[in-house]
Amino acid sequence: MPHIICCVKQVPDPETPASQFRVDEAAKKVVPVPGIAPVPSQFDTIGVEAALRIKDKTPDTTITILSLGPESYRDSIKHSLAMGADEGVLINDPALYEADHWVTAQVLAAAIGKLAPFDLVICGRQAVDWDMGVVGSTIAEILNVPCITIAKEIQYKDGQVVVERVLLDGFETAESPAPCVVTVSNELGEPRYPQLRQIMAAARKEVKVWTASDLGLDAAQLKNLVSLERLYVPEVKVETEIIDGETPQEKAEKLALKLREAKLI
Amino acid sequence: MTTDVSIPENIRELVKGVLKGLFEFIDAEVVPLEERDREILADERKFFGPDGRMVDQALDARRDVRMKSAEAGFYPMYAPEDIGGGGIPVTAMVFTQEGVYRRYGPGRPYIAWAKGLLSQPIVASFVDGPSHMLASANETMRKQYLPSLLKGEKTLCFALSESDAGSDVWSIKTKARRDGDDWVINGSKQWITNAPYADYAVVFAVTNEEMVAKRQGGITAFIVEANAPGYSMDGVLPVMGHQGGDCGSLTFENVRVPGDHMLGQLDQGFQVAMFGISEGRIAIAASCLGMSEYALDRCLDYAQQRVTFGKPISEYQAIQFMLADMAIDIYTTKYMVLQTARLIEAVPQGGRLPVKEISIAKAYAVETCQKDYDRAIQIHGGMGLTNELPLEEGFRIARTLRIPDGTSEIQRRTIARQLLRGDTVF
Numbered sequence: 114m115p116h117i118i119c120c121v122k123q124v125p126d127p128e129t130p131a132s133q134f135r136v137d138e139a140a141k142k143v144v145p146v147p148g149i150a151p152v153p154s155q156f157d158t159i160g161v162e163a164a165l166r167i168k169d170k171t172p173d174t175t176i177t178i179l180s181l182g183p184e185s186y187r188d189s190i191k192h193s194l195a196m197g198a199d200e201g202v203l204i205n206d207p208a209l210y211e212a213d214h215w216v217t218a219q220v221l222a223a224a225i226g227k228l229a230p231f232d233l234v235i236c237g238r239q240a241v242d243w244d245m246g247v248v249g250s251t252i253a254e255i256l257n258v259p260c261i262t263i264a265k266e267i268q269y270k271d272g273q274v275v276v277e278r279v280l281l282d283g284f285e286t287a288e289s290p291a292p293c294v295v296t297v298s299n300e301l302g303e304p305r306y307p308q309l310r311q312i313m314a315a316a317r318k319e320v321k322v323w324t325a326s327d328l329g330l331d332a333a334q335l336k337n338l339v340s341l342e343r344l345y346v347p348e349v350k351v352e353t354e355i356i357d358g359e360t361p362q363e364k365a366e367k368l369a370l371k372l373r374e375a376k377l378i
Numbered sequence: 379m380t381t382d383v384s385i386p387e388n389i390r391e392l393v394k395g396v397l398k399g400l401f402e403f404i405d406a407e408v409v410p411l412e413e414r415d416r417e418i419l420a421d422e423r424k425f426f427g428p429d430g431r432m433v434d435q436a437l438d439a440r441r442d443v444r445m446k447s448a449e450a451g452f453y454p455m456y457a458p459e460d461i462g463g464g465g466i467p468v469t470a471m472v473f474t475q476e477g478v479y480r481r482y483g484p485g486r487p488y489i490a491w492a493k494g495l496l497s498q499p500i501v502a503s504f505v506d507g508p509s510h511m512l513a514s515a516n517e518t519m520r521k522q523y524l525p526s527l528l529k530g531e532k533t534l535c536f537a538l539s540e541s542d543a544g545s546d547v548w549s550i551k552t553k554a555r556r557d558g559d560d561w562v563i564n565g566s567k568q569w570i571t572n573a574p575y576a577d578y579a580v581v582f583a584v585t586n587e588e589m590v591a592k593r594q595g596g597i598t599a600f601i602v603e604a605n606a607p608g609y610s611m612d613g614v615l616p617v618m619g620h621q622g623g624d625c626g627s628l629t630f631e632n633v634r635v636p637g638d639h640m641l642g643q644l645d646q647g648f649q650v651a652m653f654g655i656s657e658g659r660i661a662i663a664a665s666c667l668g669m670s671e672y673a674l675d676r677c678l679d680y681a682q683q684r685v686t687f688g689k690p691i692s693e694y695q696a697i698q699f700m701l702a703d704m705a706i707d708i709y710t711t712k713y714m715v716l717q718t719a720r721l722i723e724a725v726p727q728g729g730r731l732p733v734k735e736i737s738i739a740k741a742y743a744v745e746t747c748q749k750d751y752d753r754a755i756q757i758h759g760g761m762g763l764t765n766e767l768p769l770e771e772g773f774r775i776a777r778t779l780r781i782p783d784g785t786s787e788i789q790r791r792t793i794a795r796q797l798l799r800g801d802t803v804f
Binding site for chain 2: 188195
């Protein structure tokens with residue numbers, strides 16, 4: 114009975130209109146937009162989809178959703194359960210709310226250890242808010258298991274994981290014995306949308322809530338390696354220049370010269 | 379993040395899950411269809427044929443949406459579980475209708491109300507598909523008609539109104555007479571939503587004139603197949619400047635119906651009708667709430683962008699007052715509709731039937747929605763009048779809704795009658 118653990122992070126909705134996106138520079142935090150709910154990071158939802166495709170072929174697979182964050186992260190766990198996952202675990206400890214990638218990976222690895230035995234850990238290739246892209250491989254390092262990154266397809270059979278990876282100029286196939294960690298990319302395809310029956314079942318399903326001490330960790334001993342120095346929205350200046358000319362050819366010629374002058378062509 | 383305390387705790391996760399699932403469904407399945415059909419959606423002369431009926435491309439797209447939504451469980455989600463629906467509680471229905479209209483707005487016929495169409499492909503109501511009203515169907519009817527309705531493959535229409543009888547149900551003239559084991563129906567119906575496209579009609583006909591005269595029953599709800607000999611759809615009735623729509627007239631000339639093709643009991647069709655209409659009223663109120671919120675969202679964006687006399691128009695008190703009035707309407711409507719939904723949910727536990735509250739919610743929600751769209755158009759100026767934005771369409775929809783499922787005047791009549799009967803509980 115394969116056991117897959119999917120790590121899911123909740124992020125501000127990337128569809129938030131730019132006009133409403135604000136950061137609190139003093140607090141170095143993104144200001145939540147009222148009325149726009151945060152969403153599961155898209156790559157993580159694709160990871161859940163990858164796990165569900167394995168479950169479609171091997172129905173006795175158990176999929177556990179694991180998330181580290183405050184109570185509101187429960188929404189992303191419930192969404193994954195509504196897609197078809199089986200269990201949900203939320204690590205909710207105020208001492209961990211400011212965790213960087215290193216602390217996050219340590220906590221997730223400890224939780225995965227507690228959820229063992231497992232065959233596969235699936236993470237998104239990166240979270241779509243900070244785009245660091247290191248938690249998945251750091252978890253593998255801590256757990257001392259192989260890691261295959263940027264997958265477009267994952268197959269699992271008889272304790273063996275076969276992954277098709279996305280390269281800059283093509284694809285490659287990698288293979289690893291389970292257990293291992295795989296990070297997935299958007300090339301895997303669109304995640305399924307939840308069905309009403311599963312939404313209703315997910316609403317009733319209990320999500321386990323753990324703290325650092327439940328994982329045998331001392332939150333005070335977990336130190337961030339990265340500190341956030343400044344958080345700001347860059348100013349974008351747009352200047353418009355109308356190119357005059359009698360004919361389209363003349364306008365095009367002037368435009369080309371301007372672009373060359375600006376070293377853009 | 380703060381918790382949305384407007385959603386009762388017992389349904390909070392259900393509501394959030396349904397809204398997120400439904401939005402994902404619409405974005406994945408419906409929006410691509412809208413992009414594919416951009417040309418016909420942008421021009422009613424291409425969306426409707428010369429007879430006012432939707433063209434095949436539009437009809438196919440709407441059926442496709444219904445069937446995919448049904449496959450995902452959303453299409454029949456308001457219908458009770460014992461007939462195969464989702465059994466979503468009324469309060470959750472309010473949040474769902476509100477959420478859909480707030481996000482997608484009016485004027486998108488592959489999603490919900492638009493172009494004079496008052497049926498919603500993404501989720502059925504009593505005017506076109508599975509609803510609480512069908513819980514009164516007998517076993518034979520359930521087996522024969524429910525499967526295709528639940529799948530969204532077939533649709534029905536609710537044929538109650540006539541040229542001289544709408545809210546005045548006791549004045550209907552369509553009659554059904556016994557002939558052996560069958561019933562034979564004669565008469566005509568008017569203003570019937572989805573009549574031009576329905577596969578079946580729930581037809582209300584007089585079966586006992588004495589009972590009708592005493593207003594003690596005598597009306598029966600029959601399920602009639604649209605291809606039955608003698609059944610004819612006389613034409614589309616375009617409304618509010620549209621080129622077509624889904625409102626139509628029906629005529630029955632000796633339409634023969636088997637004896638058990640009924641909803642509810644013989645002579646008890648009035649209760650069936652009122653059940654359907656009450657469901658419709660609260661759904662209309664919830665949808666108008668979402669439509670008003672959509673309008674306010676657009677106004678807040680526009681008022682902060684549009685600059686006149688050197689500053690954004692949001693800084694002018696005249697505009698601020700309109701925004702504030704919209705917010706007052708929305709807040710009042712929201713909690714009025716929610717409280718009414720809670721009262722409806724309490725009926726099976728012995729609560730009173732909130733007759734006046736349903737009427738208050740329906741009348742208030744559609745009237746404030748119309749005012750809010752009027753304000754939204756005013757705030758947008760010339761842009762508000764163009765059909766580039768769906769504000770003028772929202773205004774037309776809100777105006778339309780003051781008529782069906784009981785006019786605003788009929789709602790007030792109901793409210794006053796309840797008061798005079800001693801129902802003064804608030």
